[in-house]
Amino acid sequence: MKSDYIRPLDIRHGSVDLSHGGGGRAMVQLIADVFARAFDNQWLRQRDDAAVLPAPGPGEQLVMATDAHVVSPLFFPGGDIGSLSVHGTVNDVAVMGARPLYLAASFILEEGFALADLQRIVTSMAVAAREAGVPVVTGDTKVVEKGKGDGVFITTTGLGALPEGRRLSGAHARPGDAVIVSGTLGDHGMAIMAHRESLAFESEIRSDTAALHGLAARAMEAAPGLRLLRDPTRGGLAATLNEIAHQSGVGIVLDEAAIPVARPVAAACEFLGLDPLYIANEGKLVAVCPAEEAESLLSALRAHPLGAHAARVGEVIADGHRFVQMRTLLGGRRMVDWLAGEQLPRIC
Amino acid sequence: MKSDYIRPLDIRHGSVDLSHGGGGRAMVQLIADVFARAFDNQWLRQRDDAAVLPAPGPGEQLVMATDAHVVSPLFFPGGDIGSLSVHGTVNDVAVMGARPLYLAASFILEEGFALADLQRIVTSMAVAAREAGVPVVTGDTKVVEKGKGDGVFITTTGLGALPEGRRLSGAHARPGDAVIVSGTLGDHGMAIMAHRESLAFESEIRSDTAALHGLAARAMEAAPGLRLLRDPTRGGLAATLNEIAHQSGVGIVLDEAAIPVARPVAAACEFLGLDPLYIANEGKLVAVCPAEEAESLLSALRAHPLGAHAARVGEVIADGHRFVQMRTLLGGRRMVDWLAGEQLPRIC
Numbered sequence: 001m002k003s004d005y006i007r008p009l010d011i012r013h014g015s016v017d018l019s020h021g022g023g024g025r026a027m028v029q030l031i032a033d034v035f036a037r038a039f040d041n042q043w044l045r046q047r048d049d050a051a052v053l054p055a056p057g058p059g060e061q062l063v064m065a066t067d068a069h070v071v072s073p074l075f076f077p078g079g080d081i082g083s084l085s086v087h088g089t090v091n092d093v094a095v096m097g098a099r100p101l102y103l104a105a106s107f108i109l110e111e112g113f114a115l116a117d118l119q120r121i122v123t124s125m126a127v128a129a130r131e132a133g134v135p136v137v138t139g140d141t142k143v144v145e146k147g148k149g150d151g152v153f154i155t156t157t158g159l160g161a162l163p164e165g166r167r168l169s170g171a172h173a174r175p176g177d178a179v180i181v182s183g184t185l186g187d188h189g190m191a192i193m194a195h196r197e198s199l200a201f202e203s204e205i206r207s208d209t210a211a212l213h214g215l216a217a218r219a220m221e222a223a224p225g226l227r228l229l230r231d232p233t234r235g236g237l238a239a240t241l242n243e244i245a246h247q248s249g250v251g252i253v254l255d256e257a258a259i260p261v262a263r264p265v266a267a268a269c270e271f272l273g274l275d276p277l278y279i280a281n282e283g284k285l286v287a288v289c290p291a292e293e294a295e296s297l298l299s300a301l302r303a304h305p306l307g308a309h310a311a312r313v314g315e316v317i318a319d320g321h322r323f324v325q326m327r328t329l330l331g332g333r334r335m336v337d338w339l340a341g342e343q344l345p346r347i348c
Numbered sequence: 349m350k351s352d353y354i355r356p357l358d359i360r361h362g363s364v365d366l367s368h369g370g371g372g373r374a375m376v377q378l379i380a381d382v383f384a385r386a387f388d389n390q391w392l393r394q395r396d397d398a399a400v401l402p403a404p405g406p407g408e409q410l411v412m413a414t415d416a417h418v419v420s421p422l423f424f425p426g427g428d429i430g431s432l433s434v435h436g437t438v439n440d441v442a443v444m445g446a447r448p449l450y451l452a453a454s455f456i457l458e459e460g461f462a463l464a465d466l467q468r469i470v471t472s473m474a475v476a477a478r479e480a481g482v483p484v485v486t487g488d489t490k491v492v493e494k495g496k497g498d499g500v501f502i503t504t505t506g507l508g509a510l511p512e513g514r515r516l517s518g519a520h521a522r523p524g525d526a527v528i529v530s531g532t533l534g535d536h537g538m539a540i541m542a543h544r545e546s547l548a549f550e551s552e553i554r555s556d557t558a559a560l561h562g563l564a565a566r567a568m569e570a571a572p573g574l575r576l577l578r579d580p581t582r583g584g585l586a587a588t589l590n591e592i593a594h595q596s597g598v599g600i601v602l603d604e605a606a607i608p609v610a611r612p613v614a615a616a617c618e619f620l621g622l623d624p625l626y627i628a629n630e631g632k633l634v635a636v637c638p639a640e641e642a643e644s645l646l647s648a649l650r651a652h653p654l655g656a657h658a659a660r661v662g663e664v665i666a667d668g669h670r671f672v673q674m675r676t677l678l679g680g681r682r683m684v685d686w687l688a689g690e691q692l693p694r695i696c
Contacts, residue, residue, distance in 0.1 A: 018693045021582075021693070021694075022582060022583065022687060022692075022693065023581070023582025023583025023584075023587045023628070023687070024583050024587060024686045024687035025686040025687065027582075027583075028591075028686070046517070047518065047519075047595060048443075048444060048517055048518055049413060049440040049443055049444065049578065049579070050411045050412060050413030050440045050441055050443075050444045050446070050506070050508070051411065051412050051413070052409055052410070052411055052444060052446075052510060052515070053409060053410040053411070053412060054409060054410070055403055055404050055408055055409055055410045055509075056403050058406060060403055061400055061401060061402060061403055062400070062401040062402070062403045062410075062507070063398045063399065063400055063401070064398060064399050064401060064450060064452055064485060064486055064505075064507065065397060065398030065399070065452070065486055066452035066453070066454045066486055066487060066488050066503070066505055067454065067488045068454040068455070068456050068488050068489075068490045068503065069490075070456060070490045070492050072496075092397040092398045093398055095396075095397055095398075096396060096397065096398045096400060098398070098400075102412060104412055104413070104414035104505050105414070106414045106415065106416040106503045106505075107416070108416050108418060108456070108501055108503075137412060138412055138413055138414055139414060140414050140415045140416050140503075141416075142416045142417075142418045142501075142694075143693070144418050144498060144501075144694060145693065145694075147495065148420075148497070148498040149496070149497060149498070150492060150496040150497070153456055153490075153492075153501070155414070155416065155454045155456075155488075155503035155505075157412075157414055157452050157454075157503075157505035158398070159410070159412065159507070160398070161403075162400060167400070169394070169396055170395065170396055171395075230397065231397070233371070234369075234370060234371025234375075235370065235371025235372050235375075236371075239371045239372060243376075247395060280371070338372045338373040338376070339370060339371070339372035339373065344370075345366045345369070345370065345491070345493065346369075346490075346492060346493075
């Protein structure tokens, strides 16, 4: 019977096979039963090859960001690849100062991946998108043979609207500016690492994965002269600050005593010989603002649940070498260079 | 020395390692030497986490499409995963009637993948984007361990501008409408298949991969009442027409004698026992228009280099069962159902 061609999948016991990416009936079933059901919204219901969407208002520019997510393991304390793939891209849009509007999602599934795990991930993604107020408006699914992928990879692309004239950029830091972080460093990367290595610390370390556009909006209100926002993901605060130093042609000096690190993360870092400055965050902002706006910005961040542990951690200086340095607890200075190699693979 | 931190990669002999996805110096090098160099444009040069872009003009809507590309092999006669990943997404935007504006690209690389192959693919992508006039404005790179990917997967997301009031949709076909294809069917899928299986036919079969927004614009001019455009990729013409029948609540009757198939593709299909109706195309449009506009549309398509073999292949009928059928060469009728399983995995 053609009229009932969308039969329910056996989500409890079934797994992905190559037909789910083939463009035929099985793919239509998977999309209807798993994706369309979880993400349901007026744009997805258009069911065409692309979504037709209202453009931003007059006087607004577009912001576009894309991120592939390959985190391993797929599920970890505090989140999973689904919520992470929403937060990561929402945050890339938000740090430009833009209001996130829409997400597109593409899935690369490995043959044999449990449909129950896929549904759990898609549900988590849908919840994260709804909480962030950013609908998944279009998507795509491909399937690769067993051994040619790793469960699921998710690429999300975000669109946002940015008022004309507002421009935050990694190139805007100036000597004398304050460097502020919105909370403790290293939570996400260390949660993945501890979970991957089955390390048991006194208390579970949870990923900080969260959508930061609300916090970013507060920051922009509180510091009208805000130079830039960044989310210090792969490579941690060290990579983010080196990028900023390079883009802006400045130096940055951090104050080790001021850098917030949660006690279990600090303990785990010490145990594993890792430096929290290099560890990924998925729910933290780095802000650079004129020194005279630093207190106002700090207060605004601390008044928001995602910014309770915000701290002023350093300052921008004139430095033709574009060095990032740290005043250590012992009173010396050390370089905070880029990481040359790979500290934690597949962290996001 | 920090100031020369971007040293050239050994693209000729090197390969991707996990550090190229780590957020540190190696990743910055890869992005600068391979991606930024090939795609260079004013948006990418912003070098922030997202691109800031002019919004469409007043009276225009946005169109957003995303597609993961996992084609195997990566290189095939007529194209490669790079050009395909540009054309596929440009076409998803174009079939909505929109003018493609921007592309975002995300790469999932497998550890050990030859940098020379990566550069060849990225160069092909850059050429395709330039020819299409659609810049790659932002991107992302991740690396997975050897055996957890397959060389490279590329997800592209496209944005386009659609005039208010124009709406092409798979839900708009009406009984009496003409069904038109812009050229021969099955070229892409059969090129992949023949190459994969090392089949040698009398003449090489080449993929038809091409950007179709120019052809789509001609179609819209020539047939102001145009109901819809589609690009019949995975699942071929059969899947596309079944989708349209389902979305529009109509039946479709094809005329086997009218369906254009290139001779080597027909021969290969016969040899392999495949049906060209189910084989993917990457450079063809399906159009549905009012019968009285069919001749004008056909003439316009045939006047364009990508539409030389355009043909009217069927008509839309009233049918509560939403069947797609074909009048065969022998005068009978047969069902053209969805494919139940997978005919050709990883075709795009």
